[in-house]
Amino acid sequence: NAGVTQTPKFRVLKTGQSMTLLCAQDMNHEYMYWYRQDPGMGLRLIHYSVGEGTTAKGEVPDGYNVSRLKKQNFLLGLESAAPSQTSVYFCASTLTENQPQHFGDGTRLSIL
């Protein structure tokens, strides 16, 4: 049972570089989410998707873009990485809105 898979698990970037984080789920879930986790701040929602082809902004969307071209995949992009985006990123999915979200193992991203 793969569940929610995030790639890569670790990455170090230089300021100004771009990259894409991939989230894949095999549970046929409609809803997918990207969060960031910073020390002492819990998890904060970056962007989310309520179905294939849809995306919406969450609590902290600035500096990020997302795409949901396929139902099973949700991509998070950083166009020009900044040190403030150093964080652990979690992807999650759920079948319906108020059900428990299933989380991936996280991506630890450092921006120098």
Added chain:
Amino acid sequence: AQKVTQAQTEISVVEKEDVTLDCVYETRDTTYYLFWYKQPPSGELVFLIRRNSFDEQNEISGRYSWNFQKSTSSFNFTITASQVVDSAVYFCALMGDTGFQKLVFGTGTRLLVSP
């Protein structure tokens, strides 16, 4: 606005002690859902429980129990006879029923259980 407060930043106990993690929430929604997640040192987030606002029954699952009190807007989590494997960060989260149902997390409580 929805808010979750976990006032205990870190708790240290010795194995076999009981420990309660506090969670206080704020919402104007009549219908809402409360969750607890566990984040062990390995980093993944593990779902523990979901409770809706109309179900105030306390729940017990093995050594874990949850006390939901709408009158005090609290959803506390107790671990009985704690074990070293319980060492983790525990997050309480709230989801309202108005508009998009966003999951709002507390800042977490780090539990350290020593042998």
